[in-house]
Amino acid sequence: MSDRITKCFAKAKAEGRGAFVAYFTTGYPTMAQSEAAIDQAIAGGADIIELGVPFSDPFADGGVIRSAAYEALKQGVCLDDVLAAAKRLRAKHPETAFVLFTYYNVIFSKGLETFAKAAAEADIDAVLSVDLPLEERDELLDVLKPYGITYVPLIAPNTPIERVKESAEGLENSFLYIITVKGITGARAELPPDLTARLDAIRAAVKLPIAAGFGISTQAQADVISQHADGFVVGSALVKRLGAEGQLAGKLLP
Amino acid sequence: MKPNGHFGPYGGQYVAETLMGPLAELAKAYDEAKQDPEFQREFQAILKEYVGRESPITVCRRLSEKLGGATIVLKREDLNHTGAHKVNNTIGQALLAKRMGKKRLIAETGAGMHGVATATVAALLGMPCDVYMGAIDVKRQAPNVQRMQMLGARVVAVEEGSATLKDAMNEALRDWVTNCDDTFYVIGTVAGPYPYPDMVRDFQRVIGDEARRQCLEKFGRLPDQAIACVGGGSNAMGLFAGFLDDKDVKLVGVEAGGKGIASGEHAASINGGRLGVLHGSKTMLLQTDVGNIIDTYSVSAGLDYPGVGPEHCWLHDTGRAEYSVICDDEAIAAFDDLCRYEGIIPALESSHALAEAIKRAPTLPKETILLVNLSGRGDKDMENIMAYKKAHAGV
Numbered sequence: 129m130s131d132r133i134t135k136c137f138a139k140a141k142a143e144g145r146g147a148f149v150a151y152f153t154t155g156y157p158t159m160a161q162s163e164a165a166i167d168q169a170i171a172g173g174a175d176i177i178e179l180g181v182p183f184s185d186p187f188a189d190g191g192v193i194r195s196a197a198y199e200a201l202k203q204g205v206c207l208d209d210v211l212a213a214a215k216r217l218r219a220k221h222p223e224t225a226f227v228l229f230t231y232y233n234v235i236f237s238k239g240l241e242t243f244a245k246a247a248a249e250a251d252i253d254a255v256l257s258v259d260l261p262l263e264e265r266d267e268l269l270d271v272l273k274p275y276g277i278t279y280v281p282l283i284a285p286n287t288p289i290e291r292v293k294e295s296a297e298g299l300e301n302s303f304l305y306i307i308t309v310k311g312i313t314g315a316r317a318e319l320p321p322d323l324t325a326r327l328d329a330i331r332a333a334v335k336l337p338i339a340a341g342f343g344i345s346t347q348a349q350a351d352v353i354s355q356h357a358d359g360f361v362v363g364s365a366l367v368k369r370l371g372a373e374g375q376l377a378g379k380l381l382p
Numbered sequence: 383m384k385p386n387g388h389f390g391p392y393g394g395q396y397v398a399e400t401l402m403g404p405l406a407e408l409a410k411a412y413d414e415a416k417q418d419p420e421f422q423r424e425f426q427a428i429l430k431e432y433v434g435r436e437s438p439i440t441v442c443r444r445l446s447e448k449l450g451g452a453t454i455v456l457k458r459e460d461l462n463h464t465g466a467h468k469v470n471n472t473i474g475q476a477l478l479a480k481r482m483g484k485k486r487l488i489a490e491t492g493a494g495m496h497g498v499a500t501a502t503v504a505a506l507l508g509m510p511c512d513v514y515m516g517a518i519d520v521k522r523q524a525p526n527v528q529r530m531q532m533l534g535a536r537v538v539a540v541e542e543g544s545a546t547l548k549d550a551m552n553e554a555l556r557d558w559v560t561n562c563d564d565t566f567y568v569i570g571t572v573a574g575p576y577p578y579p580d581m582v583r584d585f586q587r588v589i590g591d592e593a594r595r596q597c598l599e600k601f602g603r604l605p606d607q608a609i610a611c612v613g614g615g616s617n618a619m620g621l622f623a624g625f626l627d628d629k630d631v632k633l634v635g636v637e638a639g640g641k642g643i644a645s646g647e648h649a650a651s652i653n654g655g656r657l658g659v660l661h662g663s664k665t666m667l668l669q670t671d672v673g674n675i676i677d678t679y680s681v682s683a684g685l686d687y688p689g690v691g692p693e694h695c696w697l698h699d700t701g702r703a704e705y706s707v708i709c710d711d712e713a714i715a716a717f718d719d720l721c722r723y724e725g726i727i728p729a730l731e732s733s734h735a736l737a738e739a740i741k742r743a744p745t746l747p748k749e750t751i752l753l754v755n756l757s758g759r760g761d762k763d764m765e766n767i768m769a770y771k772k773a774h775a776g777v
Contacts, residue, residue: 208672285400
């Protein structure tokens, strides 16, 4: 089993910072620009990359990521293209952890066994499916396990601590993705006031590292999060900048 | 962990984690309400005094005679207040919303009937209501948009994706995940995550329960076949629920064949789809090879949904119900027949069920009773039918 995720969090911790998890809609604005931006993000300090798979019905996403998904779909980008990109990226970035970030139908449609094999060939470290809660996830986890691929569960603001523990159960070399706000993805000017207490409570309850995401768009926000979590996720802010500038040169976050 | 609300391999709760809490809260509240005589009494009273239930069954004498075979009998959901079966469900869900202390209703709508039914009950109970509707549907169903607005609801046009029902449902889910503390999402069909497929079926089963009793009273026996159209499948599930234990009653669901399954332009998820996961449940879906959802097509906007209720898939697999396909032209012909032989203008959705009965009747003896759920009236379809006829004149 790959231990890249564990190592990425350990490395950040040793450097006294939170791990930087960066989300990209793979294939946006174009596949070439998307891959180049991921190279830049890794050079700019991203530890873990979430490779978003565009889906026709992104009901958990905010406007920025939805638009990016529709744009990528227009160019015909599908799961196989994302896995092919992952393979190319892996060749260049042997230590970066790659998480395939998707809606469940996209992988279910391929056939779970076929998908797991293809993901393993692309050396994907983990899968995250936004619409596959604890109650439904076993059929996927059972298929991923023999291939050494782990799963990243989402934890919502209203997930009880007992359920947080159950979500972490049985998972190794993974992390918990803590959703900071009720709602969809996208930058927010302010994060909820009770967030830091919530992160402390979750961190005290589980062994896996935790990374907080949804709404984080500035280094100042990331710094606050990093005092209460092992990492932070930035998605819409990067995708938006990539759409506007075509690349991600220099500092990743304002 | 044990999954919730599966019908064989179908159903479940494939939603964002944030909605798992609200769904658990809903399932618990519904369970309690179901067993609370006071809730049931209030529900039944509104169905009787406001919707005008029970709705009658009507024997199609002239139409059956013309076909020269089985006797076609209609369950008249078209006579309900708001003109369709949809209101049975919205009343149930809105009462539940009140009971749960929710302050606001949201809904998705395609043809607009569920939106109108939700706006209606929102006005009745004094709750604010936002209805999400694909921008294309807003244009092609303008009268229903006006009805919703007249009733005090806000209609939100959804411009993205294919700008139709599935996109409206996506947007309603985004609203719900953001506002789940005080908002109740009124889903219009037996799809979506558990407990919706169970709950909507239960609120609609009044159709089947009444029809069963009415058939026994009028004919001294049960119908031989119970036939209903299936988009998401709420009117069919409501009808079927009354007869599930009557093994001799054949259950027939009718999907919208559009221009024919082979053309790819249809809305027949069971007959022309593939297993997948959308809007919270595992079900048969119209999708591409790589798992993106396909735009559906039918002359009837109310059947235009790329998925289908999970319980229908299960009834299909177990053989308890069969699912056939009726194309646009057959539905329109059935529409004309009912208008001219019985003086009833049916909804285009219901015309699909009727067309299936018309197909079956001639080969069956007169004693055979084909019970058709006339799920709605056709006033809303006038413009579409005139346009269809104009486009197909002389063909």
